[in-house]
Amino acid sequence: MKADTLIVIAKEPVAGRVKTRLQTEFTPAEAAALARASLADTLAAVRNTPVRRYVLALDGQSGPWLPSGFEVVEQRGDGLAERLAEAFEDAYAGGPMLLVGMDTPQITRELLDVDWADHDAVLGLTEDGGYWALGLRQPDRRALVGVPMSTDHTGADQLARLRLLGYKVLLLPMLRDMDTPEDAAVLAACFPALRMSRLHGRLQHSASPGLLFEKALSGARVVATGIDGQQVPSLCEVDRWQAPADEVDRLALSRCEGPVLDIGCGPGRIVTALAERGIPALGVDISAEAVLLTTNRGAPALRRPVQEPLPGEGRWGSVLLMDGNIGIGGAPALLLRRCAELVRPDGLVLVEVDPDDNLDDTAPIILHADGGRRSRPLPWARVGTRAVLRHALAADLLATEDWRTPHRAFLAFRRAPATLRQASYR
Known part of the structure; x- marks a missing residue:
């Protein structure tokens, strides 16, 4: 005896609603794409298995990932156990049914086309304590309702429930499901032909820089290299960024005139140090994690690209580009011109440059x-004094100070007087 109906129970692969545990390594959109690929692999394996009916019990809307031949039923019930019970009831057509989830893309026709022989039920356990398949001769709510779901003993509890009801259970091979980034990596390595595996390989080499930067802020080790693979010093120095402002930072901040805008504030050590001095300051960063870390320190920060409208445009007393943030966007001239727009007419633009005066590298970096x-x-730039002075001149910024310590270098600028700017255009 074999299953008469194959059921796949699944969620619509929408970013933010599926595979949230993958989001420690992948963006919500990437996690959803992996879920979509895993579901497509699962549906293909099911469709390749000869049975009378194919049923998809779906939470959400179907999409182009759904092959032909499937009857779609809406999931019903409160909680996963009830939804599983309802899926069996909705799919029942008088013959045995085998239900699988969307998290084991490595399933095959051989695994699904199983002969139940003299058994009453089929159960496929997973390595994390759950199960990937459940087969019943007919719907039986007693077999499911009340079984704890999404625990490390769900599979054992399900097996115990089936046996308590007097069912003779055929156990299928144990599989690994795809819940965590480690699971995805292992499955991709073991089953490289899967859609999920091919997508995983592409994603490994095309991560969002912002995601990896946020991983660094969360404590993971992240390094920056040029496109030639050579490590770029001074980038991703998260330990220094998260520490309190040091002596060199304080020396730079002693030159600031409030209010101060810190562009690329990171975890907020500079904005915090300014607040401790009683100087009004705001940090801006495109990283949600950086803004959260800054506000957790009690300092104000705003998540926004510097190119978008910012509070107080043209009225900031000082605008800061610390920690090599002159490199943001890979176009120092444009960034300095933006700083000139943000600062008030008599304000200060303070830039930390590379200690190598002759460095002028605008090649992208890779995290x-x-x-x-x-x-x-x-897009990033690493530039020393000579290049920054040249770019600043084009942005109508006049250098007023050039100072350095053994390992760090700074330039201070003021906006050129209107008369001088007008003369330079004649």
Whole structure:
């Protein structure tokens, strides 16, 4: 005896609603894409198995990932146990049914086309304590309702419930499901032909730079390299960024005139140090994690790209580009011109430059995480004094100070007087 009906129970693969545990390594959109690929692999294996009926019990809307031949039923019930029970009831057509989830893309026709022989039920356990398949001759709510779901003993509890009801259970091979980034990596390595595996391989080499930067802020080891693979010093120095402002930072901040705008504030050490001095300051960063860390320190921060409208445009007493943030966007001239727009007419633009005066490197950088992911190229610039002075002149900023310590270098600028700017255009 074999199953008459194959059921797949699944959620619509929408970003933020599926595979949230993958989001420690992947963006919500990437996690949803992996879920979509896993579901497509599962549906293909099911469709390749000869049975009378194919049923998809779906939470959400179907999409182009659904192959032909499936009857779609809406999931019903409160909680997963009830939804499973309802799926069996909705799919029942008088013959045995085998239900699988969307998290084991490695399933095959051989695993699904199983002969139940003299058994009353089929159960396939997973390595994390759950189960990937459940087969019943007919619907039986007693077999499911009340079984604790999504625990590390759900599979054992389900097996115990079936046996308590007097069912003779055929156990299928144990599989690994895809819940965590480690699960995804293992499955991709073991089953490289899957859609999920091919997508995983592409994502490994095209991570969002912002995601890897946020991993660094959360404590993961992330390094930056040029596109040639050579490590870029001074980037991703998260330990220094998260520490209190040091002596060099304080020396730079002693030159600031409030209010101060810190562009690329990171975890907020500079904005915090300014607040401790009683100087009004705001940090801006595109990283949600950076803004959260800054506000957790009690300092104000705003998540926004510097190119978008910002509070107080043209009225800031000082605008800061610390920690090599002159490199943001890979176009120092444009960034300095933006700083000139933000600062008031008599305000200060303070820029930390590379200690190598002659450096002028606008090649993109790539971030690498310990887990093996690397980012797509990130526009960035590493520039020393000579290049910054040249770009500042084009932005109508006049250098007023050039100072350095053994390992760090700074330039201070003021906006050129209107008369001088007008003369330069004649």
